[in-house]
Amino acid sequence: MARAVTPQRKAINTIAAWIIGLLIFFPILWTILTSFKTEAAAVAFPPQFLNFDWTFENYTTVQERSSYFRHFWNSVVISLGSTVIGLIIAVPAAWAMAFVPGKQTKNVLMWMLSTKMLPPVGVLIPIYLLFRQFGLLDTRTGLVIVLTLMNLPIIVWMLYTYFREIPVDILEAARMDGASLRKEIIYILTPMAVPGIASTLLLNVILSWNEAFWTLNLTAAKAAPLTAFIASYSSPEGLFYAKLSAASTMAIAPILILGWFSQKQLVRGLTFGAVK
Numbered sequence: 001m002a003r004a005v006t007p008q009r010k011a012i013n014t015i016a017a018w019i020i021g022l023l024i025f026f027p028i029l030w031t032i033l034t035s036f037k038t039e040a041a042a043v044a045f046p047p048q049f050l051n052f053d054w055t056f057e058n059y060t061t062v063q064e065r066s067s068y069f070r071h072f073w074n075s076v077v078i079s080l081g082s083t084v085i086g087l088i089i090a091v092p093a094a095w096a097m098a099f100v101p102g103k104q105t106k107n108v109l110m111w112m113l114s115t116k117m118l119p120p121v122g123v124l125i126p127i128y129l130l131f132r133q134f135g136l137l138d139t140r141t142g143l144v145i146v147l148t149l150m151n152l153p154i155i156v157w158m159l160y161t162y163f164r165e166i167p168v169d170i171l172e173a174a175r176m177d178g179a180s181l182r183k184e185i186i187y188i189l190t191p192m193a194v195p196g197i198a199s200t201l202l203l204n205v206i207l208s209w210n211e212a213f214w215t216l217n218l219t220a221a222k223a224a225p226l227t228a229f230i231a232s233y234s235s236p237e238g239l240f241y242a243k244l245s246a247a248s249t250m251a252i253a254p255i256l257i258l259g260w261f262s263q264k265q266l267v268r269g270l271t272f273g274a275v276k
Contacts, residue, residue, distance in 0.1 A: 206255060
């Protein structure tokens with residue numbers, strides 16, 4: 001029998017949650033504040049929290065120096081492209097592993113997950129050479145391919161977990177009514193797993209949007225997304241902290257807004273099947 005939560009315990013939990021939340025959010029808040037400082041104020045000691053002269057000069061300079069919207073559009077195409085292709089591949093794969101498991105299904109899942117333990121730099125040279133051979137360097141198509149492959153194990157694992165919570169009897173009833181495999185996946189399985197698929201989609205978009213290693217090594221100018229846009233403010237002359245913070249704020253703003261408005265769907269999907 002579960003114990004009742006006392007008011008004192010509830011208050012402690014609330015305070016602890018706020019403290020943890022503020023600690024996690026503080027780097028983002030500091031980045032945003034620094035973006036409104038001059039370069040001198042950005043490196044001042046002791047640090048200036050609110051007692052500085054606010055300026056929008058960094059945002060103007062960042063936009064004049066490089067096209068924010070071109071990088072933004074590259075990020076949108078790459079993130080959505082890799083997510084959509086990943087889902088197209090992962091939904092049938094997760095369906096097969098969840099509802100038609102074989103003796104090696106668990107081993108295959110573990111093998112897929114183990115590929116995420118390999119440092120990306122370990123496969124950078126062969127992938128770079130392949131991309132150069134096929135003309136995929138500095139192209140959005142190349143980044144879509146590599147990010148799809150990098151995130152596919154996570155997508156399959158998440159969808160497999162969600163699909164396992166769907167009663168098999170429903171799918172068997174659809175088969176008895178004459179539903180083909182394609183109709184079973186599209187019209188029966190997918191609508192029932194919408195929360196899980198939505199959270200998987202959102203998580204993959206976030207992972208692709210924030211990916212820096214592959215974007216910095218496989219792009220130069222044409223297909224450079226916002227992560228490369230941020231890195232461009234690190235130069236041999238040093239770091240321009242205020243301008244770097246402005247570029248970072250402009251890069252993370254879209255994904256923060258997306259996460260804020262979709263937090264309900266994301267939490268619902270991540271807890272999908274947790275309570276039967």
